[in-house]
Amino acid sequence: MIIVLKPGATQAEIDHVVEKIQAAGCTPHLSRGVQRTIIGAIGDETVIRNLPLEILPGVDQVLPIMKPYKLVSREFKPEPSVLGAGSVLFGGKRLHIIAGPCAVEGREMLLATARAVAAAGATALRGGAFKPRTSPYAFQGLGEEALGLLAEARHRFGLPFVAEVLDPRHVELVAGYADLIRIGARNMSNFPLLAELGRQPKPVMLKRGFTATVEEWLSAAEYIYKEGNHHIVLCERGIRTFETQTRNTLDISAVPVVQALSHLPVMVDPSHSGGRRSLVAPLTLAALAVGADGVLIDVHPAPETALVDGPQAILPAEFAELMDRVRAVAAALGR
Amino acid sequence: MIIVLKPGATQAEIDHVVEKIQAAGCTPHLSRGVQRTIIGAIGDETVIRNLPLEILPGVDQVLPIMKPYKLVSREFKPEPSVLGAGSVLFGGKRLHIIAGPCAVEGREMLLATARAVAAAGATALRGGAFKPRTSPYAFQGLGEEALGLLAEARHRFGLPFVAEVLDPRHVELVAGYADLIRIGARNMSNFPLLAELGRQPKPVMLKRGFTATVEEWLSAAEYIYKEGNHHIVLCERGIRTFETQTRNTLDISAVPVVQALSHLPVMVDPSHSGGRRSLVAPLTLAALAVGADGVLIDVHPAPETALVDGPQAILPAEFAELMDRVRAVAAALGR
Amino acid sequence: MIIVLKPGATQAEIDHVVEKIQAAGCTPHLSRGVQRTIIGAIGDETVIRNLPLEILPGVDQVLPIMKPYKLVSREFKPEPSVLGAGSVLFGGKRLHIIAGPCAVEGREMLLATARAVAAAGATALRGGAFKPRTSPYAFQGLGEEALGLLAEARHRFGLPFVAEVLDPRHVELVAGYADLIRIGARNMSNFPLLAELGRQPKPVMLKRGFTATVEEWLSAAEYIYKEGNHHIVLCERGIRTFETQTRNTLDISAVPVVQALSHLPVMVDPSHSGGRRSLVAPLTLAALAVGADGVLIDVHPAPETALVDGPQAILPAEFAELMDRVRAVAAALGR
């Protein structure tokens, strides 16, 4: 932490800042310039961060130099993390294509989709059992029934599956079925839910909140990691901006940015970020080219009848065609 | 819902859209222009909204004309709602000044603050028992102990209090103590929590998510209202923008916008939106001038030692001085 | 400027940074911590800012501590600036209410509006001669004819007027007529235009770009100031955010923020920020309560027929009624 004092700060003001830093168990380090004095506070920055130094008399600015997360950072663990979810390993050279319906609407549609995406080369299945919906009048998911159907699809087609959890009271239930538990964008800062997922053994996919900075996203991952669960996959899914042509603005740069800051694998969701069927293929290829570890794609056998997010789902046949292009680009990228 | 067809849409495509609308129990209404055909879908828009009409062949745009919320709208209930929290009524002509520490850190600091804000004319007390913190290493609140201290302060100084709840499993606990239960910005889209609060009798203060549109905020209020709890106060507390001089950007216009759309009372939080002590007074006066029903102010007897959000807390003496200006402006506004 | 080195930075890397700072004529100041070395670069920060220090080997972060503007800052000139435009002084205790049509559409409508706003107590007249329009098919203003009409209105009703300039080739023309020259939001970063206005004597109103940070806004003012024109009034008019209920989001906090950073007076435009007639009155009162030096209000005798921005113009009668409320609030604020 660096504390920049105002041009005319008095000695008493400087001494007061120095005492506060010492009282927090840290070491102050003064640099007196012609115009200003600067104080570096050396020590546990998690302690110093919580000191309200900016309101001390004579203080102009407080500049943090440490990141608010530790365990998920490259400094803590330089080599990339590898983690298993069912039969699948995340974090290695292999690209992961997780596909399936946004919401499980019934047995038939799920099995048809699962069969199709397995045949086309998907590595895991997605399917919502509990759906967070902006409107209280919208379809909220089939709950445990959907989890049972996803387990059946896993058994029949050999694909591990990812399912979302919304409520800390459902963690045990979802963990009893799913191979990978997803925290949706709206729950990225639901700290009781993060803590609950940190205390159970199943791997977690943490989607970025559509309003979260990269730093907040990694801090959310830290909540899970700190509780003991180190099996975390990140997933970028678009941020909220002023542009309305797309549902959200896919922050493609966040992938290499996060890879430089953290050892956790990073996926991209081209379906929910764009919100349009026609954008799924180009955004999938862009995600792989930028270096993501995989993508999460909405596939629905009849998007016209989908109860959730139909406009962004692609057909099984479109998915199969996209997989051909994915393989060509992956080969060119050496993956 | 209005469906605009592409310039060259065929009769078969038009018929297909018409059938979809009819199958959803709604009535289609065609307008054929020289260049385009437009179809109005008359009926229950909550049903039509979930139809993925934009992906039907020949469809260019789908324009919703109804709002995604109903019960909290002015159309549903034209007169302003009035609700009681402890001895206080929200929604009438009276301005509410809720003040107190961001987090309850101990008995002494809470009672000192409560005594001071009561003396200066605050109408209710605020104080955090459970704190949502971006960093897992930050102070998380004293929990039930803090609720007990707030109840003691209520008893001694006659101020009802508002406290935040983060976890659906704590709703009963917090409702057992607080007069008004607050849902913080990070939990505005925590639907299980909203539903839980909708099923208990205590009034709820719903803060706007810092990334939520007004429409999403009112939809979140609808979740609570729909479950049976009609006692809701809204609170604007700044949205996330590119500007970094303030913690968030106070969306002052949202107050009259919401008042035109909804019958619920609206407060403003000048402390958390600005994130700076020096902004509390001007933003408080601006909030009252724009027509808010009140403000929520962080007051701390020693902000230098505050464990949470010290930089934005004002001193009891500053609060008393601000209250004098509040009274002058309120009189000029006829409140 | 503070340069934070990476944990394992070598002595050679540190020496290289030190040399770069010295080569730029600045003095390096080293602080070696247990984990990291930090270097303060003391000297002319406008020189250091342009050094690409962040790409030197071993460098982790570069933290500027000086602001990118000087002459418009409070450090440079602590007392508030006062400047005259025609018969009006900006920057003192008096509130300024500048009112008139967004665009001058003809003689009759202009004179009618000017007469009405003068009678109601406006201190200056606004009226567009050259209009920047997003669509090339929209009305672009009457040009010099409008300037002549504004001068006629000034003569008849005793109100100085403000008019916008879009093109550096029109500066002389507009300066020949107007009392105050306005730079619109879209041109805040039009540096040739800023420089041209800095080289002529008429005072300038600089609107904030709807995407500009406060720091960029003050840097734009610095362009004008540096060329020799010190008569600048700032005007906040809303920033672009994700919220679509209003045309832009009025950043009301920017007023006290700018007042703390700069000695220049600050106005607010409640008409263009909200984009709706119903928001003009509440946002005007909020602007005054937050401490702005005045407001800029669109008034049109027949908004239904307005060629530009009709939806946000208020009627002369509404303006007169608003002026009564303005006077009451101003008195309560001691202005």
Place this chain on the structure above:
Amino acid sequence: MIIVLKPGATQAEIDHVVEKIQAAGCTPHLSRGVQRTIIGAIGDETVIRNLPLEILPGVDQVLPIMKPYKLVSREFKPEPSVLGAGSVLFGGKRLHIIAGPCAVEGREMLLATARAVAAAGATALRGGAFKPRTSPYAFQGLGEEALGLLAEARHRFGLPFVAEVLDPRHVELVAGYADLIRIGARNMSNFPLLAELGRQPKPVMLKRGFTATVEEWLSAAEYIYKEGNHHIVLCERGIRTFETQTRNTLDISAVPVVQALSHLPVMVDPSHSGGRRSLVAPLTLAALAVGADGVLIDVHPAPETALVDGPQAILPAEFAELMDRVRAVAAALGR
């Protein structure tokens, strides 16, 4: 244009809207639903757009259904535009890699860079002669001298070049040298400059304003097109969001979105969007994978000494290495 009336709109209010539409030379088309009446206004939407229909009594919402641009749209010209700049054609299957220094700082550095990027396979040269700088104290470019040096580099290495123009008074000068004239992000809404470029024959590269919606960007292109210059290349370069890890947020989805809406070719600038050297390679590959027609890359022989934007420039050797990866991915994409 669709006008949605309020639930209780009277016949007189409906008639008034109908008259306004007819007075504008358009045809009203009424649909009476059970709850609401909806009026479609058929005719020249550029006329109707400028009517302030939303303020007529009884009107609830006005929904535009036509886009604010015409000539640059796919509806106007379904096939992709192809245009030549010097010896290079934009808009075909070929990918364009335009590389060079952000600013021309001198003869030697320019020729060295041009030689290197030509050898590595760049298709055109970039180099700034006039630089728009946020700070008035920063290097503003060498002006005409730089244009002469760029022309020399063109002659020696066979690369056409693109240069920026900031001031309408410099258009003739820049057009006398450059093969492609660039309008930078800050000038996307500088309408006098757009109009000037529309009236001269050299092709134009229009960068997206970092705060501009796709619709505003295409409207800016319309300004140029409408004046008679149909040779326009668009360039996405990142938008302003709340994320601070990157200089701007590259809106990669804008590429396929614009390609669906417009016939103009679209490039991407991975250097200025990310603002960091390490992001140039991944964002370049992502841009090609998403379907862009090419990229614009900052290359500098000694970024440590660059006067402008050094942190984002890559070295000639890094550029050559990137070109190998570009060729591999381009082949996989069939380009």
